[in-house]
Amino acid sequence: MNKVAVVMGSDSDWPIMQKACLLLEQFGISFEAKVLSAHRTPELMLQFARNAKELGFSVIIAGAGGAAHLPGMLASNTILPVVGVPIKLETLDGLDSLLSIVQMPKGVPVATVAINNATNAALLVISMLAIHNDQLAKAYHNYKDAMANESVAKNANLLF
Amino acid sequence: MNKVAVVMGSDSDWPIMQKACLLLEQFGISFEAKVLSAHRTPELMLQFARNAKELGFSVIIAGAGGAAHLPGMLASNTILPVVGVPIKLETLDGLDSLLSIVQMPKGVPVATVAINNATNAALLVISMLAIHNDQLAKAYHNYKDAMANESVAKNANLLF
Amino acid sequence: MNKVAVVMGSDSDWPIMQKACLLLEQFGISFEAKVLSAHRTPELMLQFARNAKELGFSVIIAGAGGAAHLPGMLASNTILPVVGVPIKLETLDGLDSLLSIVQMPKGVPVATVAINNATNAALLVISMLAIHNDQLAKAYHNYKDAMANESVAKNANLLF
Amino acid sequence: MNKVAVVMGSDSDWPIMQKACLLLEQFGISFEAKVLSAHRTPELMLQFARNAKELGFSVIIAGAGGAAHLPGMLASNTILPVVGVPIKLETLDGLDSLLSIVQMPKGVPVATVAINNATNAALLVISMLAIHNDQLAKAYHNYKDAMANESVAKNANLLF
Amino acid sequence: MNKVAVVMGSDSDWPIMQKACLLLEQFGISFEAKVLSAHRTPELMLQFARNAKELGFSVIIAGAGGAAHLPGMLASNTILPVVGVPIKLETLDGLDSLLSIVQMPKGVPVATVAINNATNAALLVISMLAIHNDQLAKAYHNYKDAMANESVAKNANLLF
Amino acid sequence: MNKVAVVMGSDSDWPIMQKACLLLEQFGISFEAKVLSAHRTPELMLQFARNAKELGFSVIIAGAGGAAHLPGMLASNTILPVVGVPIKLETLDGLDSLLSIVQMPKGVPVATVAINNATNAALLVISMLAIHNDQLAKAYHNYKDAMANESVAKNANLLF
């Protein structure tokens, strides 16, 4: 079974990044969450990226804010897919985080999702893993169906 | 072997999206390129997304510009991973394309890469497929090594 | 008599979109409000757009936020006029919603109003319907006159 | 038969606004194009807006750039629907034009289309007029079908 | 003695615009404050602008938010200097207000000050009137000196 | 007769700022144009601002780009009205210039006009001087009338 790394620049990102973990758990995907700072522990970060595959990880989800270098630097040091979650900080409304993560140069992509949307990062990982996992594909189909049902049910809330 | 769909909103996106195809070809990954407009042929687009898995596709790369709905609408209709390439049009410098693709709501992620960077979309797909394909993983490693060598070699160009 | 559809991506948009309904009601225009997600229930959305005219609707008001695809996708699937209301979400202050709705490509317009301004969406619909409805035209004139009077009366509030 | 006014702040907007006229002509809708500046001929502008309905116009398309006040000021002085086309000028890439037109206050909507997209302004008008004109509705359907066919045909252009 | 008009689009702008009045009062400059909406009472607005000089006004200060047309439309209809105060509304942080006021086309300037900074609008007016009023010039000099003294005195507040 | 100072940060601003001079000349207003850099000749700049009134100037027009400090620093050192012209440089499309000039703190206003719009700076000065100069007021009225006529005449250019 595949394992997912959920890393973040600081524990202040945890309230956002925890949502990725909750969804992975819901789908029965094993994961490890860790604080790993591109700026404060660059060597640990590099080491982790270099060894991630050997450590049994298949994908990395990385959240960071401001001049957010963590997702891109992980991507520079592994061939595993890296999913980036731009975290909104106190200024600029997440725009700096988004651009620092998504605008990667030719050769080193980061799969960027919406600002603060760690749930979508987990879903993206699930879609990747489902390519070779029919049971997961089925679970994802069910998730989508449930989501559709919930959406329809919300009509009951349009009260004057 | 996995097959990749490379779709785009218009043939005017082809000079950009072709780069994804060239890289996939270089890695020996089969792909199909097609024009498929969320706005002009919504039913064909939906149909394609619904059947993509059955048609043998494992991943979809989708490029679009302006109020770019193609990547997100494909993602709404498939459980395959969708990689979005924001295409820069004549106004707003690609910012509209980027935000229309990356800011997807909870439940429907699009793996967004940098504006106009179709090459990175292909590399992201390669990293996904390499999870279960050691030969591809090796080829990607080699690509990264070559890129590093080229980078080092560029030092020779710093001439006064 | 014409009927207006007021659709929105989620029930969280209701506090904003309700204002459109209130104004339509005030003008005696029949309407139906519904949650309809381009991303979570794409097929229902498409079906609705395809059948809207047959269901007796003359115009569609659609509100959505973030990578807001609902107004544009409805417009892709109907020849009815679609009025788009960009809803401000938690990041980027409504800019993503606005650009995702207004920057539609050649061939598929969405009549976009100001961020969160569902009242104006209703007024725009009223102006459209008033083209062939003299009574409505008269009511709209009266509304404008009342608005002018209120504006003048506000002078009494400029107290030190 | 309904008549459409196509007004613009300056003749420098004509290369863009002409596209609206060409499309209206193609659909057999009568129109009049005129330069009318909110800033340089405010009284003429106001007079025009006040009398537009009496002059036989059903809808107004208005294009302007920069601190673009023409569409909003016309809307302030008529109950006809006003469609605004933000024109991109030499600085700020059309963002100023877009915000000056779309961000209208409660009570005075402008149906805003994409920057420089006068063709879509005309299509929006067609969709409004088609509410009570079955022949026009049919023509618009055909236009959409043709657009879909063209989109499909573009697949032939994806050549390496 | 010169008289200043302080106009605003709505009484909701009063908490901001009041600051201009307070400063004018402090300098002994007579003024009149009024609500005057370019969008809701366009004819009154135009009339006011046309007659402002005859009514004894020398300068106009105008505050407005969103697609803020009031300052520019007043400037279109008078040769008096118009000072524009962009008012920040609930979305876009005042950027729409600023661009709608400052980006006026060739021929119709608005003297724009910082977002929400009505005090500066009053000071700008004072500097204009001081060109031909030595007493006012002296008072403005004293104001600047007091401001400098206050600035120096603030050093006492830098406590750990 | 009043004299106007037209200052700019560098001679590269001259193609833009020259337009202010041409208009002042057309209105028979005497002016002096000079390069005066807040950053490269701060002392000269300060001296000039301090003495501007004594040198016979009534108003200052100042153009600058990027982190444009010239208009604001002049305003800090004189009680004459300062009109700021944001000059667009090679990056950021004039946004940095605009914000650096218009967002002045409480106490030190700069009358900001549109990016690159030196003609409007001159017109603003004319409107200030016309407060106490009936002949100039008349000339400005004529200018506005001519502008209106030109605007009307442009209708002849709307050719298919």
Add this chain to the structure above:
Amino acid sequence: MNKVAVVMGSDSDWPIMQKACLLLEQFGISFEAKVLSAHRTPELMLQFARNAKELGFSVIIAGAGGAAHLPGMLASNTILPVVGVPIKLETLDGLDSLLSIVQMPKGVPVATVAINNATNAALLVISMLAIHNDQLAKAYHNYKDAMANESVAKNANLLF
């Protein structure tokens, strides 16, 4: 031993700028904090900049918001390195402050740090002074090590 000047445009910047002082103190670097306004006390500001070196200062840290001219004007009047801290004010989320400080023209650099990040301004100064101060270099190394340890320790906070 080197001395650092920590200047700010107003005492309202003190809660931010105080952080720079606290860090300098922690590293045993002497400093003086003062309010010095480019706009309200331009001559004092200039004088300070001119004499800063003679007064024994080696570096200047300057914080300011809005059209923030203080860092750039200090840099214009001294050859000491000037570190600029953009302070976020009530509108535009610090973007105006950032651009007004960082976009300095050729010839007059300001070493700009992140919005509101006065701690980093102090660290930047420490890195400059450490070039010729081995003890400080060592202390900075220790600071970095402590930061890394703290970062690792934060892993304990990732609790469900």
Add this chain to the structure above:
Amino acid sequence: MNKVAVVMGSDSDWPIMQKACLLLEQFGISFEAKVLSAHRTPELMLQFARNAKELGFSVIIAGAGGAAHLPGMLASNTILPVVGVPIKLETLDGLDSLLSIVQMPKGVPVATVAINNATNAALLVISMLAIHNDQLAKAYHNYKDAMANESVAKNANLLF
């Protein structure tokens, strides 16, 4: 004598970064220019940063564009001051480069200069080195004086 490292992400940055080298040369400061990519050669980059001080460097100038991680990652791995030059790429006008470099988190500053302004990066380095080098301080003073003289001389170019 101190030595400066001038590093850049790619040789395509050389036309910009060369200007830093030319200025350093003019001031007689020894430097080495090299291509070093945070994304393509992360290990070399890290190694370089770790050893820069031992290699005899006193300061690092780093230029990069897009999701520009080079300056920040170097700063993470050295205690030398790092000066960042945001390079403008083909989209977003340098805004992504600027935010990715300047918005560094607490603990790891990058001294950011204006977009594309490598000359200012060199001047900033000169100001740092001049703290302990009177001859360099004198040369920098002369440079400033020459700049002032050039600025004054530009007055001769204001020709009609």
